[in-house]
Amino acid sequence: MHATSTKQFQVKQPIEKVWAFLSDLKKVASCLPGAQITEAIDDRTYKGTITVKVGPITSQFNGEVKIERLDNQIHEIELLGKGQDPRGSGGATMKMVGKLRSLTEGRTEVTGTTEITVTGRLAQFGSRMMDDVSNHVFEQFTRSFQAKLAQENGTGSEVAFAPTPQPVNALPLVLSVTGKVIGRFFGRILGKSTSS
Amino acid sequence: MATEIQGMGHSVKRKEDPRFIQGKGNYVDDVKLPGMLYLDIVRSPYAHAKIKKIDTSKATAIPGVLAVVTGEMLKQYNLHWMPTLMSDTQMVLPVEKVMYQSQEVAGVIATDRYIAADGAAAVEVEYEPLPVVVDPKKALELGAPILRTDKKDKKDNLIFHWEVGNKAATETAFKEADVTVKQDMYLPRIHVCSIETCGCVASFDKISGKLTVWMTTQAPHAIRTVFALVAGHVGLSEQKIQIISPDIGGGFGGKVPVYPGYVIAVAASVLIGKPVKWIEDRMENIQADSFARDYHITAEIAAKKDGTMQALRIKTIADHGYADAAANPSKFPAGLFSIATGSYDFKTAFAEVDGVYTNKPPGGIAYRCSFRVTEAVHTIERMVDVLAHDLKMDPAELRMKNFIPANKFPYKSALGWEYDSGNYEAALQKAKVIIGYDALRKEQAEKRKKGELMGIGISSFTEIVGAGPSHTFDILGIKMFDSCEIRIHPTGKAVARFGTKSQGQGHETTYAQIVAEELGIPVDDIQVEEGDTDTAPYGLGTYASRSTPTAGAAGAMASRKIRDKAKKIAAYLLECSEADLVWERGKFYVQGAPQKAKTIQEIAFAAYTNHPQGMEAGLEAVSYYDPPNLTFPFGSYICVVDIDRGTGEVKVRRFVAVDDCGNIINPMIVEGQIHGGLTMGLAPALYEAINYDEEGNIQGGSFMDYLLPTAVETPKWETDKTCTPSPHHPLGAKGVGESATVGAPPAIVNAVVDALAHLGVRHIDIPMTPWKVWQILKEKGVAAER
Numbered sequence A: 001m002h003a004t005s006t007k008q009f010q011v012k013q014p015i016e017k018v019w020a021f022l023s024d025l026k027k028v029a030s031c032l033p034g035a036q037i038t039e040a041i042d043d044r045t046y047k048g049t050i051t052v053k054v055g056p057i058t059s060q061f062n063g064e065v066k067i068e069r070l071d072n073q074i075h076e077i078e079l080l081g082k083g084q085d086p087r088g089s090g091g092a093t094m095k096m097v098g099k100l101r102s103l104t105e106g107r108t109e110v111t112g113t114t115e116i117t118v119t120g121r122l123a124q125f126g127s128r129m130m131d132d133v134s135n136h137v138f139e140q141f142t143r144s145f146q147a148k149l150a151q152e153n154g155t156g157s158e159v160a161f162a163p164t165p166q167p168v169n170a171l172p173l174v175l176s177v178t179g180k181v182i183g184r185f186f187g188r189i190l191g192k193s194t195s196s
Numbered sequence B: 001m002a003t004e005i006q007g008m009g010h011s012v013k014r015k016e017d018p019r020f021i022q023g024k025g026n027y028v029d030d031v032k033l034p035g036m037l038y039l040d041i042v043r044s045p046y047a048h049a050k051i052k053k054i055d056t057s058k059a060t061a062i063p064g065v066l067a068v069v070t071g072e073m074l075k076q077y078n079l080h081w082m083p084t085l086m087s088d089t090q091m092v093l094p095v096e097k098v099m100y101q102s103q104e105v106a107g108v109i110a111t112d113r114y115i116a117a118d119g120a121a122a123v124e125v126e127y128e129p130l131p132v133v134v135d136p137k138k139a140l141e142l143g144a145p146i147l148r149t150d151k152k153d154k155k156d157n158l159i160f161h162w163e164v165g166n167k168a169a170t171e172t173a174f175k176e177a178d179v180t181v182k183q184d185m186y187l188p189r190i191h192v193c194s195i196e197t198c199g200c201v202a203s204f205d206k207i208s209g210k211l212t213v214w215m216t217t218q219a220p221h222a223i224r225t226v227f228a229l230v231a232g233h234v235g236l237s238e239q240k241i242q243i244i245s246p247d248i249g250g251g252f253g254g255k256v257p258v259y260p261g262y263v264i265a266v267a268a269s270v271l272i273g274k275p276v277k278w279i280e281d282r283m284e285n286i287q288a289d290s291f292a293r294d295y296h297i298t299a300e301i302a303a304k305k306d307g308t309m310q311a312l313r314i315k316t317i318a319d320h321g322y323a324d325a326a327a328n329p330s331k332f333p334a335g336l337f338s339i340a341t342g343s344y345d346f347k348t349a350f351a352e353v354d355g356v357y358t359n360k361p362p363g364g365i366a367y368r369c370s371f372r373v374t375e376a377v378h379t380i381e382r383m384v385d386v387l388a389h390d391l392k393m394d395p396a397e398l399r400m401k402n403f404i405p406a407n408k409f410p411y412k413s414a415l416g417w418e419y420d421s422g423n424y425e426a427a428l429q430k431a432k433v434i435i436g437y438d439a440l441r442k443e444q445a446e447k448r449k450k451g452e453l454m455g456i457g458i459s460s461f462t463e464i465v466g467a468g469p470s471h472t473f474d475i476l477g478i479k480m481f482d483s484c485e486i487r488i489h490p491t492g493k494a495v496a497r498f499g500t501k502s503q504g505q506g507h508e509t510t511y512a513q514i515v516a517e518e519l520g521i522p523v524d525d526i527q528v529e530e531g532d533t534d535t536a537p538y539g540l541g542t543y544a545s546r547s548t549p550t551a552g553a554a555g556a557m558a559s560r561k562i563r564d565k566a567k568k569i570a571a572y573l574l575e576c577s578e579a580d581l582v583w584e585r586g587k588f589y590v591q592g593a594p595q596k597a598k599t600i601q602e603i604a605f606a607a608y609t610n611h612p613q614g615m616e617a618g619l620e621a622v623s624y625y626d627p628p629n630l631t632f633p634f635g636s637y638i639c640v641v642d643i644d645r646g647t648g649e650v651k652v653r654r655f656v657a658v659d660d661c662g663n664i665i666n667p668m669i670v671e672g673q674i675h676g677g678l679t680m681g682l683a684p685a686l687y688e689a690i691n692y693d694e695e696g697n698i699q700g701g702s703f704m705d706y707l708l709p710t711a712v713e714t715p716k717w718e719t720d721k722t723c724t725p726s727p728h729h730p731l732g733a734k735g736v737g738e739s740a741t742v743g744a745p746p747a748i749v750n751a752v753v754d755a756l757a758h759l760g761v762r763h764i765d766i767p768m769t770p771w772k773v774w775q776i777l778k779e780k781g782v783a784a785e786r
Helices: A017-021 A025-031 A121-125 A128-150 A170-196 B017-021 B071-075 B112-120 B167-178 B220-234 B260-272 B284-290 B373-391 B395-402 B424-435 B438-449 B507-519 B547-574 B600-609 B668-686 B741-758 B771-781
Strands: A004-013 A034-042 A045-053 A057-071 A076-085 A091-104 A108-120 B037-043 B048-053 B065-070 B081-083 B089-090 B104-110 B124-127 B158-164 B180-191 B199-205 B212-216 B241-244 B276-279 B293-305 B309-319 B350-357 B454-464 B483-488 B494-498 B526-530 B581-584 B586-592 B593-599 B620-625 B634-643 B648-662 B717-720
Touching: A004 A017, A004 A091, A004 A128, A004 B547, A017 A025, A017 A108, A017 A128, A025 A034, A025 A045, A025 A057, A025 A128, A045 A128, A057 A091, A057 A121, A091 A121, A108 A121, A108 A128, A121 B089, A128 B494, A128 B771, B037 B112, B037 B260, B037 B284, B048 B104, B048 B284, B065 B112, B081 B220, B081 B634, B104 B112, B158 B167, B167 B293, B167 B309, B167 B350, B180 B483, B180 B668, B199 B260, B212 B260, B220 B241, B220 B260, B293 B373, B309 B373, B309 B648, B373 B395, B373 B634, B373 B741, B395 B424, B395 B454, B424 B438, B424 B454, B424 B634, B424 B648, B424 B717, B438 B454, B454 B741, B483 B507, B494 B507, B494 B547, B507 B526, B507 B547, B547 B581, B547 B593, B547 B600, B547 B620, B547 B668, B593 B600, B634 B741, B648 B668, B668 B717, B668 B741, B741 B771
Parallel strands: B037 B276, B212 B241, B309 B350, B494 B526, B648 B717
Antiparallel strands: A004 A108, A034 A045, A045 A057, A057 A076, A076 A091, A091 A108, B037 B104, B048 B124, B065 B104, B081 B089, B158 B350, B180 B293, B199 B212, B199 B276, B293 B309, B454 B634, B483 B494, B483 B620, B581 B586, B586 B593, B634 B648
């Protein structure tokens, strides 16, 4: 299963401060729900784990993430990650490009492009949910990123975040998606019956 | 008396049903032996990957886990690879690399089924992913990764190239034709999904050296021979192997192959000396067991302007997964695909098939069809409609024009088969009358004016079943005869044993009816047994609609041998010449003196108590029946569909099935088989497909994604029949269990395409899901807006 997505958000920090945070892999990883850096192999390569729970499947990927490219001039970072669940649920590879752009009033725009390839049980079951799960992950990441960045720069945290890694849990998400679908369905029936 | 005998043509209630409907069947999972251990299997998440390390330490540390079987362990006994029925090889457990997602990687043996599952989850395997080849067309391209690196000289992914027919004559016919039509079509991977998944209980007795395996197999004798050939070097010889196929919850071709799980269980039992049970779960069954179809077909017809079909040309790529694990007769790598000229009088034809390796589960089994006959019938029945579309002819009229005339049988087809008997016009005519074809066409024209989408589809299929004559048909060299052994007991009751194995077909009833018909012994007095290699005569098993054409015929022939001996005994008892005796079902009487008679029961008693001097006592016979030809059942199906313009949903409004399987043994069972077969034909037409993404991840590996029709989706089937007996079968019967599965899908596709034909739609690949149909409606601008 192959998924590509580009997301954007803004933070109320100047570009240099955001860049200092974004180019520090350990800090970035701490914003990713379920992720943990366990070992530094060199200053650009780290070992780590990420736990993802989609419906009934919990996968813990052990892997490596490497800074493939770090451009201080244009504020761009490219990460390559690959991981495998030793208990056989599968593996994943990820390429992520993070890019910063300075905006007015000391704000910075963060653009993240990810290409994820998933193999194994997650890709079998999860395919219809993966988009929603990745959106959910990204939302948590964004909140955590902003909060930590703010905290680090002494401007206080707006959002509480979990101090220990929590696995991504897609179940509440499924329920909310199902709720939306059911809502749409009834909305349509009611809409029809009133218009006819 | 005659009604009690209940021979051919009686709708005798099935003898096996009292135990099935009361939950008293004895399936493999019902077998429980003292000290039995359980196997669960570690499976690969990758479609193609090197195995770098298998760490079993965490698994074996779990209390209750006794052993983890790996490829390295089996390699010590040279059991890590095994032959397939197509003389290819497949892994039991991998040593170097895995070749498809869900492939067996290791087996965990534990004292409890749940502990075995925990153990399987604790085995840690390190993989190095390799490039995955999913598309068979790309697999054939130059530079594609070579998958079977285990085969030293293999330089590509081609398994076989097979062709049949007259290439030159076909090319000439196409050059000279008024009209030619061409269509690509794809029959996706599907799975049999029988109610019972696969499994076995392997029990090796270290004292006697005997291995007993209760196993979900359609062909117990063939399996015994394969086991003896594969494991002979570790001391398993054929007389010490007993394969028992108990009650089977549906086979449909999926229980012909030998799966690695069976072999791991056997190996574990032999090593540990205790019984080992392995039962697949549903996802393992769908994801790893042999699939069916997966044919990429390009077909062409050359015809005259008036619609007379002249020549047929077909090129096919067959995706076999990583091993050719089909179960075809040896000389037929593409099965009986050469039945593709169907019911039509083609002057010439040419077909070729390329078998290809990909990173998918191995297989290519005949899912409720006689070896690729479904693929062949789909091709020709679709192509006739494509030609009708282009010529703007009525598809029924085009069929009538091109049918092999009833007076031309036996008929030699352009691809080499001798059709035994047929009357195709009669079947289609009957179906047209029942469904009211002409009125439906008028209704369709009216509906089109109103923008409503309604279609009528026909399939006038011809099958080829009952493999097969020994001059042409074998599996791994074993000829495809089948057998029956009958013993008449002193009190006139009988036991009849067969080399086949029922998986729900009702053999205990229909075979008893055959013997009853031939010997006049009531059905209730005949015990039918199958599936135990220690007692049943050798046979190749039940698949490809071969039971009635082969073992059923053997039952008739063995009965006739018994009747011949009975006649001698009767002559002795009645003190007359054999020539003076007349057989009337159940007794011999003296010609001209019907009161001087001996019943078969009296004769049986005499065979043990008062047999003529010089004659051997007893009354029994064996027949190994080698059929002179296959049988060619046929039928015409007409389907009416309505399409919901809002959702794209196809609703089957009516479906009329007129079948002809020659003389019928039990009409109720035949009707039941046709109902089941039609539903299994509806399934791939509208719902079922197993696809893979680019990484080889299975999409459709559980019932969440692989949709089986339930009673809710199934329309009312309207069945009828014509009767054209087989001239060579002793009972005039033909196989029927697969006709409907084969014949139904093109009727449904033709109906859906017909509903959209006026919009320029000429072909749709199956499954015709609402999403697929809705996209076409959208493209053609006829989807209803809400």
